[in-house]
Amino acid sequence: MSHQWCPMILLGCGWIVELIFRVFSADKSLNSTARPGRRRAKSKKYYQDGKDLVRIAEETMVMAPAIAAKLPNINPYHAEACYLDQLPCLDRRQCPREKPTAIHVVNMDSLNAALQLAAQYKWESRVMVLNMANFERPGGGWLKGAKAQEETLCYRSSLALSLDARFYPWPQLMGLYTRDVVVMRHDMASGHGLMVGSSGSIEPQRLPLVSVMSVAAQRNPRVCQVKNQVLYQQDAMRQLTEAKMRLCLRTAARKGHGLLVLGALGCGVFGHPATEVAQCWRRVLQEAEFAGGWWKAIWFAVLDGRSSAKVPGVFSRELAGLEV
Incomplete structure (x- = not known):
């Protein structure tokens, strides 16, 4: 996969001059400490038609490679295809034998939770986030202003760099593991302000x-x-859903993710019915493996969410509270 995303795709946008100015301004400040501060939060109306999210996506396509270039010790472009039939059951002899932990359910953005x-666990291994992915299109509808969970991950991070089109469409029992995902934006409620550069306060190295495990549910x-x-x-759908969850958990354990x-x-x-999905998670997490x-x-x-208010x-x- 090429490590360069061509900015020429943006030439049809009237705001290209502003975007290029912001990119070069941010690039100049990547090696210096930016003044602390955050972009003013924007109202929900700001994102009502999705056009501004399209601009955020296109800006991220330019900013992510620029930031990645400043981080030579990681590779945000690399993703590993994982197949359930190639992942045998976990070996108990390799288990770290942590104390039982109670599951928490939090009403927040996945990256905010991470x-x-x-x-809370500063000295532990990197957090792994489940990306509830689209198995047909890299990043789902993030380039068109969609607001599902995968799209929010792509707006805020370098995840899309690793979602190589050659993987798509992928089989039902396959997922993509991306070890190095850089979080570079604040959340939607904060206006998706950049954490680094002229509008941010963090050096790229910080x-x-x-890490992200992308797993796609069956549609409808x-x-x-x-x-x-x-x-x-x-x-059969219940069994397929549980198999996808095993794929996620086996990959996490094999890659050393305890968070x-x-x-x-x-x-x-x-x-998918929320009760069924939650019960599938419960059963799988309680399996002996x-x-x-x-x-x-x-x-x-x-x-x-409007389509998932009761979830x-x-x-x-x-x-919540289940010990595993």
């Missing part, structure tokens, strides 16, 4: 790093109504 978790599974609950119509930020895999626009102390901490970052409550009921 940064908060990392701050930007937060996370068949569901049925049973009393007051929406459930999978076919047990995990997971999520409501497939809930929202992909149409994952018992015995593989994890230092597990958080589920589950945001409220945080469901996940809290099913998972």
Whole structure:
């Protein structure tokens, strides 16, 4: 994969002069300490039509390689394809045997959760974040202003650099592991301000790093109504969902990640029932393979949303406080 993203794709935009000025201004300041400060938070109306998110995405396409060039000890462009049938069950002899930890369910952005978790465990290995990915298109609709979880990861970080088009579309039981993901923007509520450069306060070498495991749920599974609950119509979908979760957990353990930020895999626009997904996570996390102390901490970052308003409550009921 080429390590250069051509800025020529932006020439049709009327704001190209401003963008180029910002890029060069930020690049000049990458080797110096910027004045502390944050961009003024923008209202929800600012992002109403998605056009400003498109601009954020295009700016990130230029800024991410510039920042990566200042970090020679990592490789944000590299992703590893992981296949469940090539990952045998975990070997208990390699288990770090951590003390049992209670699962936390938090109503926040996945990267905010990862940064908060990392701050609590400063001397532990890097946090691994689950990216609930689109298996057909790198980054889902992030270049068009979409607002799902994968897109928010791409707006705020270097993740998209590693989502090479050659991997797509990928098989159902495949995922992408990206070890080096640089977090370089504040969250949407803060206006997606850059953490580095003329509008930020952090030198590139001190930007937060996370690892990301990208796993894609099946789109629009068949569901049925049973009393007051929406459930999978076919047990095969339940089994497939649990297999994807095993892929995520096996990869995390094999890569030495004891700090995990997971999520409501497939809930929202992909149409998976929240109760089913939460119960799948519960069953898989309690399987003998994952018992015995593989994890230092597990958080589920589950945001409220127009299409998933009840999801945080469901996940809290099913998972919060569960010891694994």
